Amino acid sequence: MEFSSFLTSLGTSFLIFIVLMLLFAWLSGKPGNSVIYYPNRILKGLDPKEGGSRTRNPFAWIHEAMSSTEQDVISASGYDTAVYFVFLSTVLGILVLSGLVLLPVLLPVAATDVGVKIAKTTSNGTFSNLDKLSMGNVKEKSSRLWAFLLATYWVSFVTYFLLWKAYKHVSGLRADALMSPEVRAEQFAILVRDIPPVPEGQTRKEQVDSYFKRIYPESFYRSMLVTNNKVVNKLWEELEGYKKKLARAEAVYALSKKTGKPEGARPTNRIGFLGLIGKKVDSIEYYNEKINEVTPKLESEQKDTLREKQLDAALVFFSSRVAAASAAQSLHAQMVDKWTVTDAPEFRQMIWTNLKIKFFQRQVRQYVIYIVVALTIVFFMIPIAFISAFTTLENLKKYLPFLKPIVDIDAIKTVLEAYLPQLALIIFLALLPKLLYSLSKAEGIPSEGHVVRAASGKYFYFIVLNVFIGVTVGGTLFSTFKDIKKDPDSIPDLLAAGLPVNATFFITFVALRFFVGYGLELSRIIPLIIFHLKRKYLCKTEAEVKEAWHPGDLRYGTRFPGDMLIVTIVLCYSVIAPIIIPFGVVYFGLGWLILRNQALKVYVPAYESYGRMWPHMHKRILAALIIYQLTMFGYFGAKQFIYVPLLLPAIILSLIFGYVCSKKFYRFFRDTALEVACRDLKEIPNMEQVFRSYITPSLSSDKIEDDQFEDALSQVSRSTSFV
Amino acid sequence: MEFSSFLTSLGTSFLIFIVLMLLFAWLSGKPGNSVIYYPNRILKGLDPKEGGSRTRNPFAWIHEAMSSTEQDVISASGYDTAVYFVFLSTVLGILVLSGLVLLPVLLPVAATDVGVKIAKTTSNGTFSNLDKLSMGNVKEKSSRLWAFLLATYWVSFVTYFLLWKAYKHVSGLRADALMSPEVRAEQFAILVRDIPPVPEGQTRKEQVDSYFKRIYPESFYRSMLVTNNKVVNKLWEELEGYKKKLARAEAVYALSKKTGKPEGARPTNRIGFLGLIGKKVDSIEYYNEKINEVTPKLESEQKDTLREKQLDAALVFFSSRVAAASAAQSLHAQMVDKWTVTDAPEFRQMIWTNLKIKFFQRQVRQYVIYIVVALTIVFFMIPIAFISAFTTLENLKKYLPFLKPIVDIDAIKTVLEAYLPQLALIIFLALLPKLLYSLSKAEGIPSEGHVVRAASGKYFYFIVLNVFIGVTVGGTLFSTFKDIKKDPDSIPDLLAAGLPVNATFFITFVALRFFVGYGLELSRIIPLIIFHLKRKYLCKTEAEVKEAWHPGDLRYGTRFPGDMLIVTIVLCYSVIAPIIIPFGVVYFGLGWLILRNQALKVYVPAYESYGRMWPHMHKRILAALIIYQLTMFGYFGAKQFIYVPLLLPAIILSLIFGYVCSKKFYRFFRDTALEVACRDLKEIPNMEQVFRSYITPSLSSDKIEDDQFEDALSQVSRSTSFV
Structure with missing residues (x-):
């Protein structure tokens, strides 16, 4: 890639960023948009414009984000979001500390070497200034390589130090959360699965109750059998749908009274397919009728479900x-x-449909899905390698000659050259998370948060293996395919030549990600447009409007693997082409700043796992470090540096570090430590309320008396047992 | 090996066995020997000669052993011994079921083939009748190999079936043991290690008590701090030594009154080195003096230990x-x-000195010892291969020509040929267990039984890898070393030729083990001789005599790896040379019978782990099965049987079977299931007694009042808490 196209890419990205920032400053000031830019605060009942925003200073949000404490983030967006910021700041710390040493030391060492002619690059072969600053410019076997070797160790030690500190900090956060004096229902419950068949002459409820009463005569409160809610859920959703439509019809009617004739126009609808065909009826009457029809059905199905459709799982x-x-x-x-037990997920995290899956079936599903994912990763590698090799302009011209006239126009050429490969990648990556989420869910995991973590882990391997290794190895190999055929022994040499050249590709990739990605994130252009369209044309009731602006989750599950790709890239190139470090710093610095704003004002967490994501984050940063160490090992080898075995201790050290961390910290992220759980509560827990918080809405009804629950929900064992 | 030398070996072994059996029948009838042949019954206070023995029928013991139930074994020798019998009968079952199908099917199939000329055997190259019955006699690529392939599967399925049944059975035994209504102290205690430093202003005792009282306000009873007892133990042993010597001196004096002059001869001793030099003193006076001197020292040291020498471990x-x-x-x-917790070992299993080792130090020690053992296994393989190759007569004559005249004498030659290699092996194997035991102890394991299991596991790998693979591969390779140098590609062919030939070696090995080994076991010649010598020349007091005949433990820890060697050998050759199966059946049948007698009448268990050895046994039988499947895979390959990939599913099936078993059963062998622990006791436990049973003898003294223990042992939390 030529230097000019590199600058063009950076420049364009920066321009887009500036535009988006200005848009944000302008749009966020308008009162009608505050539900888009401050939904978190609005939902919490706070004044959206409190603080700097009132002064209309467009940069006040920066000050607010910078001065916010971890506690602010926790109270606005919960512990999981706070842990995500620990991740961002840890990585930022690693890059800053590495950069502070590597940039002033390695750049002069590389630049002042006489330089070696590098094998043909993917661009015209002009040797740019950027490449001069990389390790590619250092001669083979040069004693200058010592500086790069030591730099590799410096980056490793910085990473160990900051990861250790972060793990300790997050462990403390989790302990704080779990020992909080608030009563949280999930801390009083366990999930029991694989209950054996009911013995003769007992009901399922009696079986479960007697089992746990015997083991925990004093602390057992009550059990709730899990039921198969498929039918009842369907009925309930039908009913809720009619209720919504009724509310909507009433709103339309009220509006028509105000705007049109004083007696109003009663809304009508067709009852056929999609409301497009069939008889025309009065909506309000029709929906009222329907509600009266479905309600008794639901009630009898509720009783039926509780009595007949009990599964072999229970909450105790x-x-x-x-x-x-x-x-x-x-x-x-x-x-x-x-009788397998786990701690109960939060109610909002429960995946009820997975609870009936049996123990060994869960194991089998897990392995089958691992194999499926592994195959997907391996077989996607091939297309990715082709994409990255094809989408360089050189190759496009070569293989699709009819594009030549268009591509040769200078302006188009520069832009295409800058963005084509990166765009291909980004689009490809956007398609994946959904698939991985459903695969992880099919493993039989009972909790939403756990599924997200499992999917996130798969996504990480996918991204890192395919994108990073695919582009590096694939791109290099492809562009020099003919040379290899001539002389297969030259592969290491080719890699040695190819690695620094790819650095420029990745720098533009990182820059695109932070300028455009974070620009869009902050300005919230797309949610804003969608919201305004919906409000104008679709929403009739208050509830519908509220639904239209509901901000959703930070979705760290998909954000994190993307970040990890950047971490891996920047770490791997940190010593080879240290100039990439500042870009990494900007990515994580900007990310921290902008997401801080979003966490404080926009997103609303969908669930809380008290930092259970951290061990995954820790492990993956460490994995990136090991990939980096292996890359360096290979690259030093290709540079024919005879002291390259001195890098082996670094790899072993990383493995030992990972082992020690997981031994010391990990189990507390899986199990609750008793010294934490035994802290006092601020009040005697209302067990009835704790219990009721786990009743699915489709089964809870004012009309159903407690004694009707008896079949599935056990009675209070002793009314005074929870003192 | 020639057929005649094979028969000689068998004959000699059988002769020795008959002699030992006759000796047993004669000696066990003599009343003076009953402490050697019935010590278990005597220690239990039962009549040693109850049942058939009274009739002087020398084979009554066989009837008694056959008719004894598992419950008899449990009440005589405990659950661990019963589990060892489950192992014996499971292996016996596998071999019998395999033999019932393999012998009638495979022997004719092999014997009726035209036969291939096999490469030079270790003996004169005469092709014996025995070799004709083996798979070596089947031609390459023959369709007869199908029978052997199916036989391989039959053995595998028999093994799965019996192992599954056995695991279920042992799991039930363990559950019975743990839910027994007897009060067993270790079921009420946990072992806490890695207690953090004492906070300012608290004692260690207060720290531990407040920690556990807070978590278990209702069920916590009391804690006992572990102390460094090195000095106090030394003093206590010194005191006990003097007490014994005093008793001995008094016994000698009493005896002299009876036998010599009526006033008696007061015994004397010298106080210098080993009682050989120095001043002569009156023993009774001297030891009394010494006891009076050491007792107060011990008492003050006891107080000191409890107060000052507390370690960071405790029993709760x-x-x-x-x-x-x-x-x-x-x-x-x-x-x-x-605050790492584990369930408390029995008092008699506690390894107090290991309790002070810190968490990460334990991890490091474990890995270091794994590496040491792995290196030992690898580097012992070389000498073993040489031993087995050298100690064939052929090689002795070749490399040590001066032995030729002796070795050529016919009688000596036959005996030597029969026993030389086996003896070399047996002696070598006898040296190992002690080393492996100390290595395992150095890992920092807190319980004796656990150390024995760990050592047993190491011993298994040692024996199987070195003896089996070493002899097979080493012996074959060595004897044909020159052929290989000529043509390295012929290694598979050589192995194919060598495996059946080694079968004869292993058959004689197995026969030697059961005839001589079990003959010695039953007749107890060596303990008998030692006992009579000791009683005659050394023992003066009743206690000393009792010590001299104390039978000790069954020592299944070292017995089991030896058995596993036989299992591995017989399994591996079961299809190649099915004639080995009857020998295996006799080994385990005879073993079961003779050890049943010993378990009922002789050995006294040193501790009880409630069948924790079983998962190890299960895993190792499965490992033997996999080694067998791999051997068959290689052997079929060497026979150029193109359907050999059909064996791969068997190997995968074994791995899945192992995974499923360990998932379903294993955790209960590590942790106590609560549904088992919650069974009612037959009486309210006397917690004071439970607590006192863990006080080391060197620290327990009538003179030390309970309040002096206060520093290390916490007070009863609430006197009524254990209802």
Whole structure:
């Protein structure tokens, strides 16, 4: 890639960023848009414009984000978001500390070497200034390579140090969250699966109750059997749908009274396919009728579900946090595949449909899905390698000669050259997360957060293996394919030549990600447009409007693998082409700043896992470090540096570091430590309320009396047991 | 090996066996020997000669052993011994079921083939009748190999079926043991290690008590700090030594009154080095003096130890079994390397000196020892291969020509040929267990039984890898070393030729083991001789005599790897040379019978782990099966059988079977299931007694009042807490 196209790419990205920033400053000031730019605050009942925003200073948000504390983030967006910021600032710290040493030391060392002629690059072969600053400019076997070797160690030690500190900090955050004096329902419950068949002469409820009462005579409170809610959920959704439509019809009617004739125009609809064909009816009457028709059906189905459709899973409630935490960790049955316990997920995280999957089926599903994902990763590598090789202009012209006239126009050429490969990548990557999410869900995991973490892990391997390794190796190999055929032994030499050249590609990739990606993130142009369109043409009731602007989650599950790709790229090139470090710093610095604003004012967390994502983050940063060390090992080898075995201790050290961390910290992220769970609560927990918070809306009804629940939900064991 | 030398070997072994059996029948009838042949019954206070022995029928013991139930074994020798019999009968079952199909099917198939000329055997190259019955006699690529392939699967399925049944059975035994209504102290305690430094202004005792009282306000009973007992133990042993010597001196004096002059001869001793030099003193006076001198020292050291020498480990006692079982499985501290808990070993299993080793030091020690053992295994393989190759007579004559005249004498030649290689092996193997035991102990394991299991596992790998693979591969390679140098590609062919030939070696090895080994075991010639010598020349007091005949443990830890060697050998050759199966059946049948007698009448278990050895046994039988499948895979390959990939599913099936078993059953062998621990006891446990049973003898003294223990042992939390 030529230097000029590199600058063009940077320049364009920066321009887009500036435009988006200006848009944000302008749009966020308008009162009608505050539901888009301050939804978190509005939902919390706070004044959206509190603080600097009132002064209309367009940069006030920067000051607010910078001066916010971790506690502010926790109270606005929860612990998981705070942990995501620990990730951002840890990576930022690693890059800053690395850059502070690597840039002033390595750039002069590389630039002042006499330089070696590098094998043909993917562009015209002109040797740009950028490439002069990279390790590619250092001669083979040169003693200058010592500086790069030491730099590799420096980056490793910085990473160990900051990761250790971060793990300790996050462990503390998690402890704070779990020992909080607030009553949180999930801390009083455990999830029991694989309950054996009901013995003769007992109901499922009696079986579960007697089992747990016997083991926990004092702390057992009550159990709730999990039922198959498919039918009842469908009925309930139907009913809710009619209720919404009724509200909507009433709103339309009220509006027509105000705007049109004083008696109003009663809204009508057709009852056929999609409301397009069939008889025309009065909507309000029709929906009222429907509601009256469905309600008794739902009620009888509710009773039926509770009595007949019990599954072999249950939630068991305890009267103290310690009892629940301890029960969730203990083996209950002699056979491990019976009465399996885990701590209960939050109600909003429960994946009820997965609860009926049996122990060994879960194991089988897990392995099958691992294999499927591994195959997907391996077989996507091939197209990716082709994409990255094809989408350089050189290759386009070569293989698709009819494009030549268009591509040769200077302006188009520069822009295409700058963006084509990166765009191809970004579009490809956007298609994946959904697939991985459904695959992870199919493993039989009972909690939403866990599924997100599992999917995120798969996405990480996908991105890193395919994009990073695919582009580096594929791009290099492809562009020099003929040379290899002539002389296969030259592969290491080609890689040695290819690695620094790819650096420019990745720098523009990073820059595109932060300027355009974060610009769009902050300005929220797309949600804004969608919201205004919806409000104008679709929303009739208050509830519908509220739904239209609901900001959703930060979605760190998909954000994080993207960030990890940047971490991997920047780490791997940090020593080879240290000039990439500032770009990485800007990516994470800007990311931290903009997401801080979004976390404080925009996004609303969908669930809370108290930092369970951190061990994944930690492991993956470490994996990136090891990939980096391996890359350096290979690259030093290709540079014929005879002291390259001195890098092996670094790799072993990384493995030991990972082992020690997981030994020391990990189990607390899986199980609740009892010393944490035994802290006092601020009030005696209202167990009835804790219990009721786990009743699915489709099963909860004012008309259903408690004694009708009896079949699925056990009675209070002793009314005074929870003191 | 020639057929005649094979028969000689068998004949000699059988002769020795008959002689030992006759000796047993004669000696066990003599009343003076009953402490050697019935010590278990005597120690239990039962009549040693009850049942058939009274009739002087020398084969009554066989009837008694056959008719004894598992419950008899459990009450005589405990659960661990019963589990060892499950192992023996499972292996016996596998071999019998395999033999019933393999012998009638495979022998004719092999014997009726035209036969191939096999490469030079280790003997004169005469092709014996035995070799004709093996798979070596089947031609390459022959369709007869199908029978052998199916036989391989039959053996595998028999193994899966019996192993599954056995695991289920042992799991039930363990559950029975753990839910027994007897009060067993270790079920009420947990072992806590890695207690963090004492906070300012607290004692260690207060720290531990407040920590556990807070988490278990209702079930915590009391804690006992572990102290460094080195000095106090030394003093206590010194005192006990003097007490014994005093008793001995008094016995000698009493005897002299009876036999010599009526006033008696007061015994004297010298106080210098080993009682050989120095001043002569009156023994009774001298030892009394010494006891009076050491006793106060011991008492003050006891107080000192309890107050000053507390380590960062403790035993914590709970008032119920469920509470203790649950506590032992739960994470207590936020950092996993602090307050680590495990269930408490029995008092007699405690390895107090290991308790002070820190969390990460234990990890490091473990890995270091794994590496040491792995290196030992690898580097012992070389000498073993040489031993087995050298100690064939052929080679002895070749490399040590001066032995030729002796070796050529016919009688000596036959005996030597029969025993030389086996003896070399057996002697070598006898040296190992001690080393592996100390290595395992150095890992920092807190319980004796666990150390024995760990050592046993190492011993298994040692034996199987070195003996089996070493002899097979080494022996074959060595004897044909020159051929290989000529043509390295012929290695598979050589192995194919060598495997069946080695079968004869292993058959004689197995026969030697069961005839001589079990003959010695039953007749107890060596303990008998030692006992009579000791009683005659050394023992003066009743206690000394009792010590002299104390039978000790069954030592399944070292017995089991030896058995596993036989299992591995017989399994591996079961299809190649099915004639080995009857020898395996006799080994395990005879073993079962003779050890049943020993378990019922002789050995006294040193500790009880409630069948924790079983998962190891299970895993190792499965490992032997996989080694067998791999051997068959290689051997079929060497026979150029093109359907050999059909064996791969068997190997995968074994891995899946192992995975499923360990998932379903294993955790219950590590942790106590709460549904088992919650069974009712036959009486309210006397917690004071439970607590006192863990006080080391060197620290327990009538003179030390309970309040002096206060520093290390916490007070009863609430006197009524254990109802």
